[in-house]
Structure formats: C-alpha cells, structure tokens
Amino acid sequence: AQSVAQPEDQVNVAEGNPLTVKCTYSVSGNPYLFWYVQYPNRGLQFLLKYITGDNLVKGSYGFEAEFNKSQTSFHLKKPSALVSDSALYFCAVRANNAGNMLTFGGGTRLMVKP
Amino acid sequence: DAGVTQSPTHLIKTRGQHVTLRCSPISGHKSVSWYQQVLGQGPQFIFQYYEKEERGRGNFPDRFSARQFPNYSSELNVNALLLGDSALYLCASSLERTSGGEQYFGPGTRLTVT
Numbered sequence: 001a002q003s004v005a006q007p008e009d010q011v012n013v014a015e016g017n018p019l020t021v022k023c024t025y026s027v028s029g030n031p032y033l034f035w036y037v038q039y040p041n042r043g044l045q046f047l048l049k050y051i052t053g054d055n056l057v058k059g060s061y062g063f064e065a066e067f068n069k070s071q072t073s074f075h076l077k078k079p080s081a082l083v084s085d086s087a088l089y090f091c092a093v094r095a096n097n098a099g100n101m102l103t104f105g106g107g108t109r110l111m112v113k114p
Numbered sequence: 115d116a117g118v119t120q121s122p123t124h125l126i127k128t129r130g131q132h133v134t135l136r137c138s139p140i141s142g143h144k145s146v147s148w149y150q151q152v153l154g155q156g157p158q159f160i161f162q163y164y165e166k167e168e169r170g171r172g173n174f175p176d177r178f179s180a181r182q183f184p185n186y187s188s189e190l191n192v193n194a195l196l197l198g199d200s201a202l203y204l205c206a207s208s209l210e211r212t213s214g215g216e217q218y219f220g221p222g223t224r225l226t227v228t
Contacts, residue, residue, distance in 0.1 A: 004156075034216060043118075043204055043219040044157070090156050099170040100147050100208060100217060104156030 002027040004093050006105035013081045013112055021076040021108045023091030032094040033074040034102065035065055037087045044090065050074060061085070081112045116141070118207050118220035126226045127195050135190045135223045139207030145169075146188040147217060148180060149204040157204055163188055164210075192225075200227045 003026045013019045025031060032051055036044040048059025055067045065076045074091060088109050092102040119138045127133050139146050145164045149157035162170035163182035177193045186207075192199055202224050206217035 036219070043221045044206075046216045046218065049216055092156075100145055100162045100164075100206075101159045101170050101172065102147075102149075102157075102206075102217065103159070106156050 002031075002093050002095055002103045004091050004103055004105035006089075006091055006108045008108050009106075010109045010111060013110070015083050015112055015114050016080050019078050019081045019085070019110065019112070021089050021091075021110060023074045023076065023105060024072050025074060025091070025093040026072065027093050027095045030096050032096060033065075033067060034092040034094070035059065035063070035074075035076050036090045036092060036104075038090065038107075039087050047076070047089075081110075083112050083114055086110055086112045118205055118218055120203075120205050120220040120223050122223060123221070124224045124226075126228060128228055129195055129197060131195050132191065132193050133195060133225060135192075135203050135205075135225070136187065137190070137205030137207075137220060138187045139205075140218055143207035143209055143218075144186055145208045145210060146182055146186065147206045147208075148188070148190045149206065149219075150174075151202040151204055151222070153201070160190070195227045197227050200225060 005024045034049045035047040050057045050067045058064045063078050088107050090107050091105045121136045147162040148160040151157040159172040161180045166182045180190045182188045202222040204222045205220045208217045
C-alpha cells in the first residue's frame with residue numbers, strides 16, 4: 001500500500017519570504033513523487049515531479065522540491081513567496097509498479113499575505 | 115492545444131438516480147484516470163483506462179463503472195447515487211499506461227446528490 005502525509009493543514013507566510021510545504025510518503029519500491037496545485041473551483045495543475053536522478057527538482061513558477069530517501073520526504077519549497085501562490089497544494093506518490101494510480105495527501109492550504 | 119475537458123461542469127442529482135460524466139483527454143494521450151475529490155480531502159483514485167481496457171481500480175463499490183472509447187475519451191457512470199457520492203470528479207490523462215510521466219487534470223465535474 002502507498003500513502004502520503006501532509007502534516008500541515010495550512011501554512012502562512014509573508015510575501016517575499018521563503019516557503020516550505022511538507023510531504024512524507026510510504027511506498028513499496030522506488031517512488032514517483034509529484035506536486036500539484038489547485039486553485040478555487042479548478043482542477044489540479046502539475047508543478048513538478050521526481051522520478052530519478054538529482055534529489056533537487058525544479059518545477060513551474062519558481063517552485064522546487066527536495067527528495068530525501070532516508071526521511072521518505074518530498075518537501076515543496078520556493079525562495080520567495082508571492083500572494084498569487086496562495087492555493088491548495090497536494091503531494092502525490094505512485095509506486096513504479098502501480099500503473100497510473102496516484103495516491104494523494106490531504107492537501108495543505110498555502111496563505112501568502114502581503 | 116486543448117487540455118483535458120470534462121462535462122458537465124456541475125450536476126445536481128437525487129439519491130438513487132444514475133449519472134454519467136464525460137472526459138476528453140489531451141490529444142495523443144491514451145490513458146485516462148478518474149478521481150473523486152470530496153470537499154476538504156485529496157483526490158482518490160477510482161479507475162484507470164488505457165487502450166479501452168481497465169488497467170486499475172481503486173477501492174470503490176461496483177456502483178461505479180467506466181469505459182473508454184476508440185477516440186480515448188471516457189465516461190464514468192455511477193448508479194444508485196448516495197449522498198456520499200457528492201464530490202468533485204476529476205479526469206486525468208497521460209501519454210502512457212505506466213511511466214514516470216505526469217497526469218494532466220481536467221477542471222472536474224461537481225456532483226451534488228440531494
């Protein structure tokens with residue numbers, strides 16, 4: 001079985017400050033890890049993924065994430081937050097033998113204040 | 115290029131009724147997956163279809179069924195609707211059945227069961 005935990009329901013950060021949204025996972029075998037963002041009344045928008053290789057992954061809109069195998073974590077980061085980054089963020093995992101089945105965390109609401 | 119499209123956008127049904135939701139994948143994408151997102155939670159995997167065959171099924175009752183057509187579009191059917199079926203239903207498409215590729219999500223269909 002595979003699972004994802006996003007321990008923070010909400011993260012508050014001031015505009016211009018760095019942000020981190022936490023994610024830990026559990027999966028058999030090598031994981032494929034993803035971050036998606038959801039704006040109100042919208043579907044999920046792909047931000048970045050880790051498949052293999054460099055542990056630091058860069059994605060859309062200045063976001064990046066660091067894969068840490070020993071801690072089974074895949075935290076999302078951005079050096080300088082924007083008000084427009086305020087949204088719901090989902091971490092997802094897929095085992096490399098699980099077809100296309102993504103398992104999502106419960107989501108973290110990011111609030112960036114001016 | 116058009117992204118993943120879903121119809122209808124919103125739907126209100128009564129308990130016991132049947133509903134059909136539709137999805138058109140990104141052109142060239144052969145895999146379609148369906149997810150249910152209950153308010154306040156992360157999406158949960160329902161089905162994956164690839165080349166018109168079911169390739170994966172989540173933990174949902176038999177009231178849920180789906181199919182994929184020769185043009186790779188897909189339908190999700192839910193019979194004997196329950197209040198608990200009220201959710202945002204998301205369709206996602208990807209190029210391959212299994213790979214490190216990301217899935218691209220549509221805007222969703224908001225189903226309300228009264």
